[in-house]
Structure formats: C-alpha cells, structure tokens
Amino acid sequence: MTENNNKQKDLFNKHQCRYDSFAADSYVQEYTMRMFWSRFVDVLKDSNSILEVGCGGHTNFVKLGDLGISPGTYDGVDISDKLVEMFEQNTPDSSTGYCADFTSQAFDPGKKYDCLLFIGVLHHMTKSLDAALEKCSELVKDGGHVVFVEPNVAFLDFARRIWYRFSDEFDDENERALSIEEITDLCENHGFSNIKKEFCGNAGFFVACTHEILKLPWFARKLLFRPLFHLDVLLAKLNWKYISAQHISVWKNNGRPIAPPVDSAS
Ligand SMILES: C[S@@+](CC[C@H](N)C(=O)[O-])C[C@H]1O[C@@H](n2cnc3c(N)ncnc32)[C@H](O)[C@@H]1O
Numbered sequence: 001m002t003e004n005n006n007k008q009k010d011l012f013n014k015h016q017c018r019y020d021s022f023a024a025d026s027y028v029q030e031y032t033m034r035m036f037w038s039r040f041v042d043v044l045k046d047s048n049s050i051l052e053v054g055c056g057g058h059t060n061f062v063k064l065g066d067l068g069i070s071p072g073t074y075d076g077v078d079i080s081d082k083l084v085e086m087f088e089q090n091t092p093d094s095s096t097g098y099c100a101d102f103t104s105q106a107f108d109p110g111k112k113y114d115c116l117l118f119i120g121v122l123h124h125m126t127k128s129l130d131a132a133l134e135k136c137s138e139l140v141k142d143g144g145h146v147v148f149v150e151p152n153v154a155f156l157d158f159a160r161r162i163w164y165r166f167s168d169e170f171d172d173e174n175e176r177a178l179s180i181e182e183i184t185d186l187c188e189n190h191g192f193s194n195i196k197k198e199f200c201g202n203a204g205f206f207v208a209c210t211h212e213i214l215k216l217p218w219f220a221r222k223l224l225f226r227p228l229f230h231l232d233v234l235l236a237k238l239n240w241k242y243i244s245a246q247h248i249s250v251w252k253n254n255g256r257p258i259a260p261p262v263d264s265a266s
Contacts, residue, residue, distance in 0.1 A: 002127075005079055005103075005104075007171050007173060007174060008080075008171060008174055009079045009080050009081070011169075011170075011171050012079065013080050013081065013082045013083075015169065022059060022212075027207070027208045027211075027225050028209055029066075030229070031204060031205065031209060031229060031232075032063070033063065033066070033067075034229075035200050035201065035204075035205070036119075036149055036246070037063060037067065039198055039200075040196070040250050041069070043115060043145045043147060043195075043250055044067070044115060044117070047071055047113075047144070048071055048072045048073070048114055049071060049072060049075075049111070049112075049113045049114045049115070050071050050073065050074050050113060050115045050117055051075045051076070051113040051115075051116050051117070052076045052077070052116075052119070053077055053102050053116055053118050054079075054118060054119070054121030055076025055084075055087050055097065056078060056080075056086075056087070057083055057090065058086060058087050058089075058090035060117070060119055061090065061091050071114075072094075073094065073111075073113070074091065074095050075095055075113075076096075076098070077097075077098040077100055077102050078097070078098075079100070079101050079102075084097040084098065084099040096109070102135055103125050103128035103135060104131075105131075107135065112139055112140065112141045112144070113141065113144060114140075114141055114144045114145070115140070115145045115146070115147065116136055116139060116140055116144075116145075116146045116147070117147050118146070118147065118148045118149070118150070120149060120150065120151070121150075122148055122150050123150050123176060123177060124174055125174070126175065126176050127174055129182075129186055130186065132186075136190065136192070136253075137190045140253040141253065142253055142255030143252065143255070144252070144253050145195070145250055145251060145252055145253070146187070146192060146253070147248070147249075148183060148247075148249050148250075150178050150246065150247060150249075151177040151178070151245060151246060152179070152199065152201075152241060152244055152245055153177040153178055153182075154241045154244075155177075155201075155242060155243065155245050161176070163213075164176070167213070169213060180197055180199075180241065180247045180249065183247075184197075187249075187251045191253060191255065192251035192252060193252050193254055194250075195250040195251060195252050196248070197249045198236075198239055198249075199236070199239050199243075199246070199247050200232065200235075200236040200239075200245075200246055200248070201232070201244050201245035201246035202231065202232045202235045202236075202244065202245070203228045203232065204229040204230075204231060205232060205245050206245070207225050207228050208221075208225060208229065
C-alpha cells in the first residue's frame with residue numbers, strides 16, 4: 001500500500017466511530033434520501049449485485065433496506081480495516097466486506113457486479129483516478145452501471161481547500177473536490193457512457209450533513225433545517241453547478257473501452 005493510501009486508512013480508522021451517529025441522524029437521513037438517493041434509486045433497484053466502493057461502516061446498506069431494495073449480492077470494499085469490520089458485523093452473511101485499496105491492481109473480488117456505488121469516495125482517490133476507473137471497467141458487467149456522488153469543485157472550492165488543509169478530519173494530500181468534466185473524461189476514456197448528471201446541495205446540505213464539522217448547535221439545526229431543506233429542493237430544480245455542493249452522475253459500461261490515441265511516432 002502506498003504512503004498516500006496509508007494516510008486514508010489511518011484517517012478513517014481514527015474517525016470510524018462517527019459513522020453510527022451519522023447514520024442515526026434523522027436530518028441526514030431525510031436530506032440524503034430526498035436529495036441524493038432518489039436520483040439513482042432506479043439503477044439500484046435494477047441491480048442484482050452491487051459493490052459499494054469506500055463502503056465505510058454499514059450506513060448505506062441500511063439506506064438500501066429503507067428504500068426496500070435487497071439485491072442478491074451487496075458487497076463492500078474499504079481501505080479502513082475498522083470500517084470493514086463494522087460492515088461485516090452489520091450486513092448479512094451473504095455480503096462480503098473486502099479490506100483493500102480499490103485502486104490497487106491486486107484487488108480482485110473474483111466476480112463482476114451490476115452496479116458499483118461510490119458515495120463521496122472517488123474524491124479520496126485523486127492520486128489514482130485512472131486506476132480507479134480502470135478497476136471499475138474491470139468489475140462492472142457489460143451494460144452495468146457506476147454511480148458517483150462527489151463534492152463539486154465548481155462551488156466554493158477555495159473555502160473547501162482551506163478547510164481540508166487545516167482540519168485534521170481531512171487529508172488534503174489525497175482529497176479534493178472533482179469537476180463533473182474531469183469525471184466525464186475519466187469515464188468516457190474507460191468505456192462508460194453517461195446516463196445522468198445532476199447537481200444539488202445548497203445551504204440545507206451544510207445544515208443537514210456537515211453539522212459536526214461546522215460544529216452547529218442542535219437548536220440552530222432544528223431552526224434552520226426545514227426552511228433550508230425546502231429551499232434546496234427548489235434550487236436543485238435549477239440543476240446549476242455553480243450553486244451546488246455536490247454532483248451525482250450515473251454511467252453505463254458499454255463494454256467497449258475507447259482506444260487510446262494512436263502514437264503517430266510508432
Ligand atoms: C467520506 S467516506 C464515505 C463512506 C461511505 N461511502 C458513506 O457514504 O458513508 C470515504 C470512504 O472511502 C474510503 N477509501 C478512501 N480511499 C480508499 C481506497 N483507495 N480504497 C478503498 N476505500 C477507500 C475511506 O476509508 C472511507 O470509508
């Protein structure tokens with residue numbers, strides 16, 4: 001494992017205890033279900049086998065259950081051994097949690113999936129984005145899908161960079177927001193075509209999902225959540241990248257990686 005990936009492992013081993021409280025938070029649940037999950041739930045419903053990349057604990061597995069989705073196979077891979085342990089403890093025996101660096105050539109679950117799910121994860125692999133997409137095309141069945149929910153570089157990135165740089169809850173060597181154009185290039189170069197690109201996450205996102213990092217007191221959340229949530233629902237209809245903290249994109253594996261440009265010298 002590279003030094004960079006060890007850094008991610010140490011960071012998430014240290015902060016793993018946060019996952020249970022995050023999963024139990026009703027504002028987080030309501031916000032993420034309505035603003036994020038509803039946009040790709042149809043793809044998950046059609047997938048009999050799902051690999052959650054950077055699965056963390058088991059929070060997303062619980063969400064799937066809340067949505068009434070129970071795929072034949074729901075596996076997870078994460079670089080943090082402590083989080084994989086949580087995943088294994090809280091998912092059925094039919095699920096496998098792999099402790100591995102997803103971008104490593106050595107990672108091989110020995111099967112292909114209908115869907116790979118990345119919820120806030122690709123932007124932790126910025127030193128190996130090409131390797132990550134290479135692994136996606138290796139592990140997604142022809143006609144299968146990849147879903148990315150990632151922080152949007154087009155929105156307040158200067159503030160995010162300062163925040164990542166000075167907070168010990170982030171690893172600014174490996175983590176940075178991504179542009180939808182960067183994801184598009186990566187996906188298209190690895191044989192994926194776009195099904196959906198959407199933007200969302202305005203003021204309500206910060207109140208609902210980043211309250212621990214912003215140290216928002218409970219009464220501020222109680223007061224602000226409902227009006228800002230409704231405002232975000234309206235703003236999301238604009239689908240405008242410059243006002244949105246996140247982008248969601250869904251990609252289909254065409255099974256035909258686009259050939260790299262021919263080197264004219266050879
Ligand atoms: C922000 S957390 C998201 C966790 C989960 N997807 C969720 O929505 O709660 C990012 C996760 O990616 C994992 N991760 C980072 N780099 C990784 C890598 N190279 N391979 C596998 N997992 C990785 C971290 O350990 C962490 O659990």
